[in-house]
Amino acid sequence: MVSDGLGDWKKDITKWALDLGFVAIRFTTAEPIAGLEHFLQTRFEQGMSTPFEHKEIRQRVDPKTVWQDCRGMAVLAYPLPHTVAPDKGEGVLARSAVGEDYHRVINQRLKELNKRMVIHHWPGELRWQVDTGPLVERAFAVRAGLGWIGRNQQLIIPGYGSFVCLALLLLDREIPIDDTISNLCGNCQKCEQACPAQILGKEFFAARNCYSYLTQSKEVLTMAEGKGLGARIFGCDTCQEVCPHNQPWIQEELKDLSPASPKRGVDLLNTLSLTKGEFKNDFFPTAAGWRGKGILQRNAFLAMRHAQDARLNLWLTIREKSKIPSILTPYLERNEER
Structure with a gap:
């Protein structure tokens, strides 16, 4: 049985997530990301954003505007599949575009995670998003210490890399949070070149x-x-x-x-x-x-x-x-x- 301690819940949710194939999970608060709203607004005004981005900027930075009961968050990373490289003369798909749609795969894993939490009497409710929701997943991943944003704009997980897809688990309980980590790109400019x-x-x-x-x-x-x-x-x-x-x-x-x-x-x-x-x-x-x-x-x-x-x-x-x-x-x- 899982105890009522939220620290124990953190350990159990982490274990279940890893068992379900996620390669990393970290926790953060439900507070807005400091400074991100202004940054996104400036990008929008300068024509740097894309039509795919959610138009309500506040909803991109503040979990409580998405779900008012949100008190804590887990950020999870799911691995992309290993793939076969294209032959000469073939068209090229990115790794995220082959195999079963990662949105469906991750949603199924999160449903299973939710089921395990319910079976063990999670004392609250939860919501989640996989890529298509308004919240900027990479920003919350950085604050949770899941990784850092490299010069290539990708979230890089230490010891694993960036070939992952991200998901957010919104919780109505305050789970003990994790610390941020340092950017380890150093002087490397290979992606820029x-x-x-x-x-x-x-x-x-x-x-x-x-x-x-x-x-x-x-x-x-x-x-x-x-x-x-x-x-x-x-x-x-x-x-x-x-x-x-x-x-x-x-x-x-x-x-x-x-x-x-x-x-x-x-x-x-x-x-x-x-x-x-x-x-x-x-x-x-x-x-x-x-x-x-x-x-x-x-x-x-x-x-x-x-x-x-x-x-x-x-x-x-x-x-x-x-x-x-x-x-x-x-x-x-x-x-x-x-």
């Missing part, structure tokens, strides 16, 4: 120019942006792949290859030619599915054009007799790179 968009290391992170964002944006991309995406179909892992703190994880990924491992590579022509049924089967169950097949088709089209893939002209010739996805119209009209 490797960033294909060259947007790291600036005073404000221009998220709208990040290639990970651009692969998901429905705005018409400029010629430079389209070329810059290269073979990226959804997301971008470049700044994480060069990070020294991720090298042990990447080496483990290389050793852990199996037929069951999800692939980060996709055939560009197949992606460009996706039917509704193929999209529903191949992409909708992943985290890349939420944006729809049109975005994936556009990115595959740009990747083939950039690579001067001979299959593209044949595809266009055949498609002239039928309907070409409307999302491609702006790129065909300006006839770039043809």
Whole structure:
């Protein structure tokens, strides 16, 4: 039996979370993140934020505006799966976009965690969010001591790295909190040097120019942006792949290859030619599915054009007799790179 002591609850919640596959969990208060509201407002005014960000800034920094009974929080990190690297000529998916959608996976784990807490007579209530809620998960993760924000804007967990997804567990009890930790990036600038968009290391992170964002944006991309995406179909892992703190994880990924491992590579022509049924089967169950097949088709089209893939002209010739996805119209009209 679990005792009534909240310190004991902290130990038990931690144990259950780790048993369920989370790689780290830390606790913090339900107080607003100091200074973050002003920072986010300034980013918004300078056009640095993205349309994906929650518009009510106060709800992004103050848990009590999301749930008025919140008194404490747990921040949890769940690992991304080990994956198989793309073959030459394939389109590239970020690790977070392959395998079963991490939102569903983590939500299931949190439901199980909630069940265990209820079975052991948790004396209160709880809520949670996985990525799509308003609260800035990375900010609370830093305050909880889960990790630090690297120069690549990723939360880096000491001894593990940044290939994780975050979740927040909101509690109506004050659990003993954890201490913050130091930023261990030091003088390393590998991510800044490797960033294909060259947007790291600036005073404000221009998220709208990040290639990970651009692969998901429905705005018409400029010629430079389209070329810059290269073979990226959804997301971008470049700044994480060069990070020294991720090298042990990447080496483990290389050793852990199996037929069951999800692939980060996709055939560009197949992606460009996706039917509704193929999209529903191949992409909708992943985290890349939420944006729809049109975005994936556009990115595959740009990747083939950039690579001067001979299959593209044949595809266009055949498609002239039928309907070409409307999302491609702006790129065909300006006839770039043809």
